[in-house]
């Protein structure tokens with residue numbers, strides 16, 4: 464990355480797709496490597512770490528901010544989803560992002576929009592897909608494909624907290640020949656271990672305390688593996704026991720292959736994703752750990 468290609472300019476916020484394309488084309492023509500950080504806004508430290516990672520390895524970083532309606536099932540929290548455009552603009556500017564793209568729903572889904580990008584159910588019908596419905600990942604892959612087409616990034620950044628999403632997007636990019644590298648950035652946690660999430664804003668004070676059982680449960684799974692347990696039933700049970708003690712009934716706790724999400728019965732040397740989801744009050748939280 465060179466200072467000649469990184470402009471060091473103040474943040475510009477644009478919503479128009481053609482304005483976005485022009486700005487990106489200008490920088491690409493000047494030799495810049497283009498990075499994209501797709502977000503739904505309500506920025507927290509997790510988003511900031513994605514932006515910083517992007518700025519490390521791209522010359523020009525576009526952060527997209529779009530609360531994508533198609534990835535919310537009916538009855539989910541689309542209307543309540545936290546929105547804070549002013550705060551997001553200030554944070555992105557503080558981090559040094561040059562371009563914040565805030566398309567409107569009608570820009571990405573014009574009247575008559577009739578196309579869905581869908582990845583096989585072996586990846587999208589398990590874990591969160593089994594509980595939120597097929598529509599969720601179809602909405603994610605459709606919008607991310609559109610973001611890739613509009614921005615044309617050389618590299619795009621996603622968080623490990625949404626491990627299944629990252630796996631699904633990697634597969635989509637590979638299968639559809641998107642010329643983009645997918646970088647997965649480690650989960651950012653609060654001091655007590657809770658993974659940063661925009662949905663943490665929904666937690667009551669009491670549930671915020673109980674939510675620390677989620678990372679503790681994942682740590683228990685890791686410790687079970689470290690202490691020699693090989694059966695994923697035992698490893699998952701170690702996590703479940705912690706949740707039970709905290710009075711949390713998880714939506715799921717599962718151990719799956721960390722690359723293709725197939726079921727894993729025994730640890731065998733391949734990385735295994737232990738992932739969980741739980742509802743605490745109005746918040747549906749997810750978290751995971753990879754056991755190597």
Ligand code: PAF
Nearest residue numbers: 501502503531603606625
């Ligand atoms: O992880 C998110 O915030 C969203 O799922 C994404 C990738 C921006 C697509 O809407």
